[in-house]
């Protein structure tokens with residue numbers, strides 16, 4: 001698998017892998033970049049070049065995980081990117097899935113119990129997904145940003161340890177498996193058990209969107225588990241050693 005680098009033209013990157021479109025949007029780039037290279041575009045837009053290249057490669061090639069290089073990025077930059085991804089899911093992908101699943105189910109000849117079952121599994125996935133995102137944004141990310149602030153400003157250390165006596169990310173770590181399991185259940189029920197008279201084109205278009213969501217979400221979770229968490233553990237060790 002070919003990896004991209006700072007000399008790659010962004011247009012040819014997108015032609016090779018169009019699933020990177022929402023990723024470059026989140027990183028601050030819209031279409032219309034002509035023949036410019038990644039290096040030129042990042043310089044123009046003030047985007048961190050290494051973070052950009054590593055992130056698109058992580059998405060492009062599943063076996064690629066440059067954990068050591070990614071650990072060099074400031075934690076606030078990683079969190080900013082993760083929150084933008086959450087917004088993309090909440091503001092766009094979920095409403096788009098809502099729309100496509102309804103088009104699909106309404107086009108099925110009879111409003112059968114199967115439709116109800118698909119809706120139920122979809123609702124279960126969404127519920128776990130929203131709980132997960134809210135937990136990260138309301139509890140885990142604020143803890144990490146506060147930890148990061150103490151490292152640069154030791155004066156607020158007492159305030160921080162009062163609020164988080166254990167100051168350990170392990171008490172915040174939530175597995176992604178619950179959310180992933182609900183996604184698997186939903187895909188399974190649709191692929192294995194739908195009656196043959198459902199509307200195939202609408203079904204395919206809903207599934208295509210769902211698979212895209214799944215792929216994006218998997219890569220998002222990889223960044224959290226393999227970049228963010230190890231980075232936080234590093235910061236915690238640093239704080240401990242200053243005791």
Ligand SMILES: [Fe+2]
Pocket residue numbers: 082086133136220224
């Ligand atoms: Fe997340």
Ligand SMILES: [Fe+2]
Pocket residue numbers: 132136176221224
């Ligand atoms: Fe997550």
